[in-house]
Amino acid sequence: MRTVRPVAAVAAALLAATLAPTSASATPGSSSCTVRVPGAERVTGACLADLTTAGTVASGHTDPADWAGLEAPGTVNPSGVEGIQLDGYFPDSSTTNTNHGWNHDSQFVIRLPDHWNGGLVVAGPPGVREQYANDRLISDHVLARGYAYAATDKGNTGAQIYTDGRRPGDAVAEWHDRVAQLTVAAKRTVSRHYGRLPSATYVAGASAGGYLVRWQLENRPELYTGGIELHGLLFTPDSPNILDTAPAALRAYPRYRAGEPGAFEEMVAAGYPAASEPMWEFHYKNQWDSLQRVMREEIDPGYDGDREAGTPFCPADVQQGCDTDYVYADRPRRVHRTVERLSLTGRIGKPLITLQGTLDTLLPITRSGDVYAKMVEDSGRGGLHRYYRVTDGTHSDGLYKAFPSLVRPMSPCLKTGFDALAAWTARNGGATPPPSRTVPSAPAGSDTVNTCSL
Known part of the structure; x- marks a missing residue:
């Protein structure tokens, strides 16, 4: 198992450093395209004619694969925001993020528009995506409003996040600290670049990123002016939480597809809204099973013994340790304590x-x-x-x-x-x-x- 650095202590130290602004080391229109990011192990900078995706796709300063599937065809975003982009990473021992050929987690992107309105927006990605996942959803919009923007990969990415950390729940717990770490570092970076701290700092995100917005405003509200979140994950010590919604669908949907009586009612009783059934097949094939197995392995790895993240699409009542049969309420107290830590x-x-x-x-x-x-x-x-x-x-x-x-x-x-x-x-x-x-x-x-x- 990979280890997690004590990033909470790093974030606290960096926060102290933001109490007084410093002179800018790079200013809009200057020849310098790199600004030091406190605590970062590596930073590369680029002066760009357009920090929005209209420019960064062509210049290679984003990754369209990171937001694939998140946008409706016909979406029109603003463009034409000049400024500096900083890419880099904080110290970390895990290597799931392969962007830039770095093979290093805790990567981030910071964008500093030439025409700054005094604000900062910080985001974490949905799911197990990387730091560019919100470029179309959040970054383009706020940059056009004049905000500086910063995003993190949350410290681990991909379908095997559960390999990061010493104990169950550590990978998700690291998400908390990486958002705070970047928030503090981005404030300091903004201060270096523009000569003063941001007058407002917002945290934004969707899904897993939405969960982090909630968590930050509950646990580190002093870092932010406010937050906005879209359909955030929910962790609570008891039901409902992320571990007990998907299994119900995994059990009932195959029976619904087979036309068995009562299966539709089971789906609706589990929370899946009536009228959404045309989308159930897509979610069954692409999301319910994979989400359940990845998050369950992160929180309750002992459920399926030595198997890693269970068996995809295993049928109910056939194989021991099948996620289709998972009942969170019946799991040992240690599992509930892990969820409490993240709740x-x-x-x-x-x-x-x-x-x-x-x-x-x-x-x-x-x-x-x-x-x-x-x-x-x-x-x-x-x-x-x-x-x-x-x-x-x-x-x-x-x-x-x-x-x-x-x-x-x-x-x-x-x-x-x-x-x-x-x-x-x-x-x-x-x-x-x-x-x-x-x-x-x-x-x-x-x-x-x-x-x-x-």
């Missing part, structure tokens, strides 16, 4: 906007966003939270191509939500965003690929 509480310390689609078929909304919204309310932090349930939204905008009459993309809602968050937290008296609500279906003829009203 959310709802006790956010800064404003948070949450969005989730009602047809989310990977993380069902009644077992995820609805639950977290209640956790925030029950913790007495409801005044800091806005929760928008987007009718017909699903987990991946890439599904819009196959189901254009069924689902609507969530990307434009995330962008609208970010603008609402920035207005809400503005220093000169913020504009309160609309109350939490279920956003109705878009009017007929609307450009749902590029527009969303909350």
Whole structure:
């Protein structure tokens, strides 16, 4: 098993260093294209004519494969943002991220626009993707608004994240520290480049990245002005959590496909929304099984003995240690303690906007966003939270191509939500965003690929 460096201590030390700004080591329009990133083991810089994907795809400063499947066809993003891009990595002993031929984890990207509005946005990727995964979803939009942008690979990537760390849960726990580490380092880097610290720092993300937004605002709110998250993962000590939703689908869906009575009702009872059934086959083949096995192996590796991440698509009641048969409630106390270490509480310390689609078929909304919204309310932090349930939204905008009459993309809602968050937290008296609500279906003829009203 690979080991995790004590990055929490590193992040704390770097935070102390942000208390006073320093003179810039590179300024917009200067000949220097590299800014030192505190704590980084390696940094390379480039002055770019366009920091958005309209320019970075051609220049090789992003990886389109990292956001593949996350975007609806026809999405239009802004372009023409000049500035500096910094790529690098922090010290780490794991090697799952192969970007740049570095074979080194804890990679990051920082983008510093020439025309800066004083703000910073920090993001972690969805799933087990890498640092460029949010380039279309978040980076392009905020750069065009004038924000500096920073993203991390979370410290481990790919379908074998469970090999990172000394004990179960360590790989996910590292995600927490890597986001905080980059936040602190990016603040210091911004200070070096522009001559002052950011006036506002936001954390943003989707899915696994959304979970990290929640976690950061619960545990390290002093680092941020606020956050926005899209369909975040949910870890709680008891049900529901990420480990007990997918097994129900893995058991019921094959029976539904075979036409067995009661199987549809089992799917709906497990949280998978009625009307989403056209997408069930895709999720069965591509997401439920793989997500369950990877996350279960990370948290409960003893369930399947010496096998690594179980057996794909094993049928129910046939093989011992099959993830289809997994029942989180029946697992030993040590497994629940691991989940407790990663769990959310709802006790956010800064404003948070949450969005989730009602047809989310990977993380069902009644077992995820609805639950977290209640956790925030029950913790007495409801005044800091806005929760928008987007009718017909699903987990991946890439599904819009196959189901254009069924689902609507969530990307434009995330962008609208970010603008609402920035207005809400503005220093000169913020504009309160609309109350939490279920956003109705878009009017007929609307450009749902590029527009969303909350």
